Amino acid sequence: MxxxxxxxxxxxxxxxxxxSAGMWAWIFHKFTGWVLIGYLFTHVAVLSTxxxxxxxxxxxxQGLESLLLxxxxxxxxxxVAAFHILNGVRLLFVDLGVGxxxxxxxxxxxxxxxxxxxxxxxxxxxxxAF
Amino acid sequence: MAEHYSSFEPKxxxxxxxxxxxxxxxxxxxxxxxxxHFVNHAADITFAGTQVRMSQVGYFATMVLxxxxxxxxxVNGVYNALVNQGLDGTQQTVVKxxxxxxxxxxxxxxxxVASAMTGLF
Numbered sequence: 001m002x003x004x005x006x007x008x009x010x011x012x013x014x015x016x017x018x019x020s021a022g023m024w025a026w027i028f029h030k031f032t033g034w035v036l037i038g039y040l041f042t043h044v045a046v047l048s049t050x051x052x053x054x055x056x057x058x059x060x061x062q063g064l065e066s067l068l069l070x071x072x073x074x075x076x077x078x079x080v081a082a083f084h085i086l087n088g089v090r091l092l093f094v095d096l097g098v099g100x101x102x103x104x105x106x107x108x109x110x111x112x113x114x115x116x117x118x119x120x121x122x123x124x125x126x127x128x129a130f
Numbered sequence: 131m132a133e134h135y136s137s138f139e140p141k142x143x144x145x146x147x148x149x150x151x152x153x154x155x156x157x158x159x160x161x162x163x164x165x166x167h168f169v170n171h172a173a174d175i176t177f178a179g180t181q182v183r184m185s186q187v188g189y190f191a192t193m194v195l196x197x198x199x200x201x202x203x204x205v206n207g208v209y210n211a212l213v214n215q216g217l218d219g220t221q222q223t224v225v226k227x228x229x230x231x232x233x234x235x236x237x238x239x240x241x242x243v244a245s246a247m248t249g250l251f
Binding site: 030033034036037040041044047048051054055057058061062065066074078081085088089091092095121124125127128129 | 149152153155156159160163167168171172173175176177178180181197200201204205207208211232236239240242243246247249
């Protein structure tokens with residue numbers, strides 16, 4: 001038998017000091033989700049203006065990549081995507097009822113893995129930026 | 131304390147589709163990032179390279195499926211987040227259909243962009 005868990009009103013952010021690991025995971029997942037859907041619309045919009053012809057496409061992408069700010073934003077996007085993916089896998093396991101007793105540890109593991117992936121990616125993202 | 135907190139029981143089509151698209155996106159989003167930032171460095175991407183990739187039927191189909199699932203997962207996620215915040219009544223209906231329109235527009239425009247990248251259109 002499944003049973004619902006009364007998490008209280010997470011939407012009341014004034015309670016943040018009493019939030020548990022699961023609640024923080026919920027908040028981070030929502031935040032990264034908003035960023036990713038916002039980025040998807042932006043991504044298609046930018047590519048739409050770039051795909052006028054081959055030369056415009058190449059110039060637009062290489063022009064954007066020449067900006068240091070864009071390189072750092074890409075690192076941020078990777079961090080957001082990595083956390084959403086890793087915590088998403090955690091959520092799929094939670095939905096299947098697998099490893100529920102370790103769901104808080106899985107959240108901490110997702111945070112640490114996100115940090116490790118992000119730091120390890122910095123040299124690749126900044127290659128040729130200076 | 132419940133013995134089992136699983137919520138994997140009939141909860142409606144949108145709930146199930148959100149999980150199915152999630153399982154697909156976990157793999158394809160990671161692949162997209164790896165291919166276009168690590169295998170091919172973003173600063174070195176040219177239209178010619180993009181055209182070669184997009185001209186492969188399997189790659190094109192994967193990217194279109196990626197677009198459709200990401201658009202659904204994102205728009206459905208936004209809708210659920212807003213309902214969690216207490217959205218209801220007429221506002222909920224207006225937001226729902228606005229999100230359906232935005233998601234549809236995103237998919238249509240995304241497919242137009244993907245087609246342009248093949249260089250055939």
